[in-house]
Amino acid sequence: MKRFALPAWRRRGGNGGRLVAVAAGLAMMIALDSGRASGQALAQADLWDEPDAQPYWGERERGWFWYREPPPQRKAKFPPAPRSTSPSAPARPAALLEFDALQKRVEELRNIAIIHPTEANIRNYLAVQAEVIDKASVFADVAQRVIWAHPEFDYTVTGRPVNAKALEVFDRAQTDAREGAAMTLARDHALFFFFRSDCPYCHQFGPYLKDFEAKFGLTVVPISVDGGPLLPAYPNPKIDNGIARALDVREVPALFLAAPASGRIVPIGYGVLSESELLERLQVVSQPNADQVVPSATRLVSNVPVR
Secondary structure, three states, X not given: OOOOOOXXXXXXXXXXXXXHHHHHHHHHHHHHHHXXXXXXXXXXXXXXXXXXXXXXHHOOOOOOOOOOOOOOOOOOOOXXXXXXXXXXXXXXXXXXHHHHHHHHHHXXXXXXXXXXXXXXXXXHHHHHHHHHHHHHHHHHHXXXXXXXXXXXXXXXXXXXOOOHHHHHHHHHHHHHHHHHHHHHHOOOOEEEEEXXXXXXXXXXXXXXXXXXXXXXXXXXXXXXXXXXXXXXXXXXOEEOOOHHHHOOOOOOOEEEEEEOOOOEEEEEEEOOOOHHHHHHHHHXXXXXXXHHOOHHHOEEOOOOOOO
């Protein structure tokens, strides 16, 4: 009787043959587990609605008849916004709706006339423009009547008038107030006049300041920034001791209002100033809380020279 030859691992006796058999079984189980795991990973990763999914011939682990559960429903990335519980906004007044419609109509007809400037298009635009002008004229007439009845809305009464006779009274009152402010400042203030000996504008401004000092009693302290005393109106000026740099004087002539008692110094202006301009500026900087309007303009300097 012919015997069939057994495999080499079956012919081995003892523990060696059993170990080989166990190893072969473990290898088979690992292969099966690996195939099952790869199939599950493919089933989970490959969603049916993805356009770049691999075709069936590229996924041999899945096979022809691999069963898959339908993909889970995707959740929205952002939850829907909650519905507003606040009451709805009130309806716009009919007048505003009418104004919006008129404004839109004017703009549309104008744009049409610009793109196609035919006689009909321009006539249509001019017609609606005339309608707007008529409405504006009526508004101006009614507003004027309201101002006549309520003087608190009339700036020609509460501010600067436009009538020639009233302007004379207004200007005279303003001049008196400004001259009074200059005389009040003369009690404890002085004007610092920074000049340079070769500056023609300084030579022109010097005599005006001399007359201003004599008229209103406000002391003028001339300070030469270049050390030259060649100024006929002020032949004995003070030499700059660093105060020009402290006040950041870059141009001449320069004028500053100084309060020696407190060391407060405020710029009045640069260049040649007329008497009316100087009076107006002095009144402005002497107003209560004037330093709070432009805080950086006010400087505090100790040992202010006056005489």
